[in-house]
Amino acid sequence: MSQQRHGNTPGNAGAVPAFPDLPEATIARLPEYLRALHNLAEAGSDTISSEGLAAAAGVNSAKLRKDLSHLGSYGTRGVGYDVTLLIDQIEYILGLDQRRAVALVGVGNLGHALAGYDGFASRGFRIVALFDADLDQVGKAINGLIVRHVGELRRAVVDEGITIGVISTPPNAAQGVADDLVAAGVTSILNFAPCVLSVPAGVDVRKVDLAVELQILSFHEHRKASLTALPGGRVDQSGNQEAVGS
Amino acid sequence: MSQQRHGNTPGNAGAVPAFPDLPEATIARLPEYLRALHNLAEAGSDTISSEGLAAAAGVNSAKLRKDLSHLGSYGTRGVGYDVTLLIDQIEYILGLDQRRAVALVGVGNLGHALAGYDGFASRGFRIVALFDADLDQVGKAINGLIVRHVGELRRAVVDEGITIGVISTPPNAAQGVADDLVAAGVTSILNFAPCVLSVPAGVDVRKVDLAVELQILSFHEHRKASLTALPGGRVDQSGNQEAVGS
DNA sequence: AGGCGCTTGTGAAGGCGTGCACAAATCGCG
DNA sequence: CGCGATTTGTGCACGCCTTCACAAGCGCCT
Ligand SMILES: NC(=O)c1ccc[n+]([C@@H]2O[C@H](COP(=O)([O-])OP(=O)(O)OC[C@H]3O[C@@H](n4cnc5c(N)ncnc54)[C@H](O)[C@@H]3O)[C@@H](O)[C@H]2O)c1
Ligand SMILES: NC(=O)c1ccc[n+]([C@@H]2O[C@H](COP(=O)([O-])OP(=O)(O)OC[C@H]3O[C@@H](n4cnc5c(N)ncnc54)[C@H](O)[C@@H]3O)[C@@H](O)[C@H]2O)c1
Numbered sequence: 001m002s003q004q005r006h007g008n009t010p011g012n013a014g015a016v017p018a019f020p021d022l023p024e025a026t027i028a029r030l031p032e033y034l035r036a037l038h039n040l041a042e043a044g045s046d047t048i049s050s051e052g053l054a055a056a057a058g059v060n061s062a063k064l065r066k067d068l069s070h071l072g073s074y075g076t077r078g079v080g081y082d083v084t085l086l087i088d089q090i091e092y093i094l095g096l097d098q099r100r101a102v103a104l105v106g107v108g109n110l111g112h113a114l115a116g117y118d119g120f121a122s123r124g125f126r127i128v129a130l131f132d133a134d135l136d137q138v139g140k141a142i143n144g145l146i147v148r149h150v151g152e153l154r155r156a157v158v159d160e161g162i163t164i165g166v167i168s169t170p171p172n173a174a175q176g177v178a179d180d181l182v183a184a185g186v187t188s189i190l191n192f193a194p195c196v197l198s199v200p201a202g203v204d205v206r207k208v209d210l211a212v213e214l215q216i217l218s219f220h221e222h223r224k225a226s227l228t229a230l231p232g233g234r235v236d237q238s239g240n241q242e243a244v245g246s
Numbered sequence: 247m248s249q250q251r252h253g254n255t256p257g258n259a260g261a262v263p264a265f266p267d268l269p270e271a272t273i274a275r276l277p278e279y280l281r282a283l284h285n286l287a288e289a290g291s292d293t294i295s296s297e298g299l300a301a302a303a304g305v306n307s308a309k310l311r312k313d314l315s316h317l318g319s320y321g322t323r324g325v326g327y328d329v330t331l332l333i334d335q336i337e338y339i340l341g342l343d344q345r346r347a348v349a350l351v352g353v354g355n356l357g358h359a360l361a362g363y364d365g366f367a368s369r370g371f372r373i374v375a376l377f378d379a380d381l382d383q384v385g386k387a388i389n390g391l392i393v394r395h396v397g398e399l400r401r402a403v404v405d406e407g408i409t410i411g412v413i414s415t416p417p418n419a420a421q422g423v424a425d426d427l428v429a430a431g432v433t434s435i436l437n438f439a440p441c442v443l444s445v446p447a448g449v450d451v452r453k454v455d456l457a458v459e460l461q462i463l464s465f466h467e468h469r470k471a472s473l474t475a476l477p478g479g480r481v482d483q484s485g486n487q488e489a490v491g492s
Numbered sequence: 493a494g495g496c497g498c499t500t501g502t503g504a505a506g507g508c509g510t511g512c513a514c515a516a517a518t519c520g521c522g
Numbered sequence: 523c524g525c526g527a528t529t530t531g532t533g534c535a536c537g538c539c540t541t542c543a544c545a546a547g548c549g550c551c552t
Binding site for chain 4 (some may be wrong): 049050051062065066068069073075076077078079080081
């Protein structure tokens, strides 16, 4: 609770010091820690040990401590980490203290599900604009938002301070949409279309390809099937997996 | 030039073809290569150089060559790779020569979109069964499939040879569903619920958390905002990219 | 046949990430 | 006030992954 000193809290919105140079692998895990911390906070925990938080996030405790150490020293030896303080710190680092405005392009099968998902709001994001090229879709309301035509994209991005764009169009339209988003000023793109996007330097793209995930699982199925002799072998995972203990 | 097993695995005994011991990072890229190869095949290419395929897949050419070298020598120096041969090889390694049966549990907002997606079929998968706990959903037809009650899960998994399960239920139900899937005999799970799953050894779990993807993008937004904007040329996409140069 | 240009396959080097193991720090208690 | 229990923060070693650079191999042209 009462803490000694912490350099740059969200409250300290003055001069941003040198941005901590976090390893990419650490950044990818921070959201998971954050989710676990929110669960703990709801459960009423004030503090949590690295061991406990690591278990909740499904990672090694040493890895977790090293990750958090990159943010600074926010733990107390012999006690653990202050849950709310850590939440604030991670949210600050992730830039979630300001709720980010997101535009979604392609309100089809998948886009519809994304637009109707209320789970983003609690994770720091607001989908503020929906776009589609299909005039039959334009004008429809989803979750209180009106689908607009892609032609209005640029103005909306500027007017509403949108920095993140989500692409859920067919792959052959994705590059064009990406170009439009970038031209409008978007500097981060989450792409659901199974294709490679080309963007200028300074623009970040992340891709989610569900078929790829299934194919990776398929590989492991194939591998497991070719090892019919099962002598109590242990199996590793790549992203997230856990072996049951007791 | 029919497919041949390459036998450089030491201590290999038995008639089962030796399964190559691929690096996990390589496995994660094979699906991307496969997609690029299918595009090339449709475009009429017979052969492709590592440089060309690398560009199509958004990776470094040296990395691609090393990845493919793990499968064996399927390229021809001075020429490149035979597109169809490579497709067959990668599909074999990924276990896609048999179309895998997939069960989807949780036919809500997201599950509905997944069930209605026809893109999985062309990537080696068949969604053969849909399940939900909500009796209002049970009995409905989606894309020609009837939604069944989760109680029928075990029998369906056995009867239809399902090895992969997709979880798109709310997070608080996900662990229970995972337990049911494992009990039924599923050995691979793709989890869309934002929570950590605990499964026995030998079961693979991959997690897709869309909010995490957005949060990672948010971090980079935050980082970019704390630096000076700088111009740059075009860059192509890769797994994890950040395109900022000085 | 021989040479030349092109491309693969790979050895080697460097960087990054992971996990162990332990010193340092803090708390509670007698 | 000191001591033991507990937990953080981190130095270090190791293994994986990436990238470079180049020899070996292949086809084509003369
Ligand atoms: N539905 C899924 O579960 C799923 C799963 C994995 C991947 N994907 C991928 O996600 C993307 C969307 O899938 P979907 O099933 O929603 O497809 P969809 O065809 O249902 O929807 C695509 C939408 O994009 C719109 N669109 C097309 N061109 C556009 C443009 N230039 N600008 C703006 N909007 C445009 C269309 O009007 C349509 O509404 C595809 O690339 C697909 O491969 C979908
Ligand atoms: N919709 C999205 O775009 C989106 C985005 C990111 C993450 N997610 C995650 O995906 C999951 C599903 O999201 P959603 O929006 O489709 O939710 P939803 O509430 O619309 O659908 C959940 C479905 O699961 C069913 N269900 C509940 N308990 C079940 C059980 N024990 N067994 C079988 N079925 C059960 C419900 O009846 C419902 O049909 C959630 O965990 C959500 O956090 C969704």
